[in-house]
């Protein structure tokens with residue numbers, strides 16, 4: 492009997508666990524560890540943050556679902572991984588302070604990001620002055636602060652809104668872009684838009700980069716850049732923007748930034764939503780002699796090393812190759828440990844990095860979206876299934892972000908009659924200039940904007956909640 496331990500219940504971990512159990516049945520144990528027993532549908536937090544979706548609609552309890560599927564669930568946080576002992580194990584800490592050693596034959600680290608607010612002084616909703624929509628509790632706090640600003644506008648007071656990224660190396664520009672459009676849409680809906688000044692700030696080298704090196708799409712036979720698309724949406728809605736910027740510090744009611752050219756600036760705000768940079772979840776890696784082997788297992792930001800070429804990070808942007816990117820997602824030293832979703836360390840950014848004259852690096856970190864996380868979680872699960880059932884001596888399945896595509900549906904306003912969303916497909920996620928002139932296959936890279944996009948986005952919320960609940964025919968819903 493094999494024991495497969497999955498750390499995390501996000502898109503990557505939950506997809507892996509459901510697939511593993513479906514194929515491995517009762518003969519093998521699938522054990523899931525997570526400090527939260529709820530699955531959170533993070534993409535809809537952009538709606539929670541402006542009060543257009545009830546928080547409880549974005550999450551559900553995984554415990555009964557795992558019970559039904561025969562998956563063992565442990566509600567605790569992985570604190571240590573001991574990959575080197577004869578019996579390899581994870582140390583899990585529970586909320587009552589007790590710990591347990593859980594042995595594994597195969598381990599999937601799908602712990603997602605640590606929201607690294609401390610990287611920018613004053614950033615974040617807990618110890619700082621900005622809001623965030625990366626977790627449900629933070630999205631609820633964002634909504635409350637947003638509604639307070641709306642109340643002031645109803646009394647005729649002007650309010651300043653700043654939305655974007657809170658650090659030169661933050662990711663998730665797409666989520667912030669969705670939020671600023673939903674905020675603008677909602678202010679119109681509430682009849683207070685005329686009292687609002689809205690500004691976008693981001694670390695992207697240009698608007699519409701989204702951390703994936705921008706995108707060129709074919710529309711009505713013409714080539715259109717993501718930059719043109721993003722700029723036109725802001726121009727149309729009267730949203731100002733600051734690009735290529737690293738936020739140096741946030742204070743009550745203002746932030747300071749420096750841009751790639753070295754220009755310094757300050758933005759005042761009454762409300763701000765700034766996405767933080769991400770780091771790996773702090774888990775210790777310890778060898779059989781008790782030595783700390785984290786540097787062997789993880790890159791300095793704490794994400795786990797997999798089968799990528801990390802030496803490529805030292806090369807200039809022009810020399811980065813598709814082969815730098817991982818395919819199988821297992822650790823090069825301990826090959827029975829995999830990392831999926833945000834937990835794996837990308838070899839380098841996707842977008843071109845820039846440095847401000849003072850040496851500050853300004854470049855979006857690569858997004859590992861929900862779809863990519865699901866695909867990678869599924870791929871890793873299929874490899875482990877082949878190893879366990881067929882005796883394969885190494886992972887059999889591959890999914891490189893330079894080869895698979897993604898569908899991004901960017902909500903720009905939630906309403907079944909007046910809402911809209913930009914539907915964008917890109918193939919592949921990481922531009923492949925070795926294969927395609929514009930980095931992507933233009934036959935499968937296209938975009939459109941309109942009400943139909945909103946319906947698709949809304950439908951996907953329920954479709955993926957269904958899949959993540961492992962309900963009837965869940966396995967036929969694509970990752």
Ligand SMILES: Cc1cc2nc3c(=O)[nH]c(=O)nc-3n(C[C@H](O)[C@H](O)[C@H](O)COP(=O)(O)OP(=O)(O)OC[C@H]3O[C@@H](n4cnc5c(N)ncnc54)[C@H](O)[C@@H]3O)c2cc1C
Nearest residue numbers: 499500501502503533534569602603666832833860861862
């Ligand atoms: C506001 C917002 C909107 C987004 N919109 C979209 C979108 O429209 N489309 C899209 O594709 N992507 C979107 N994304 C990105 C998407 O949400 C992420 O890519 C996805 O959630 C990553 O999945 P994951 O499983 O890697 O990590 P997570 O979802 O972060 O899951 C990590 C899991 O690990 C658990 N964990 C943490 N620490 C430990 C520990 N010590 N031990 C065990 N478990 C632990 C957590 O509790 C959690 O269950 C959005 C992101 C944000 C923030």
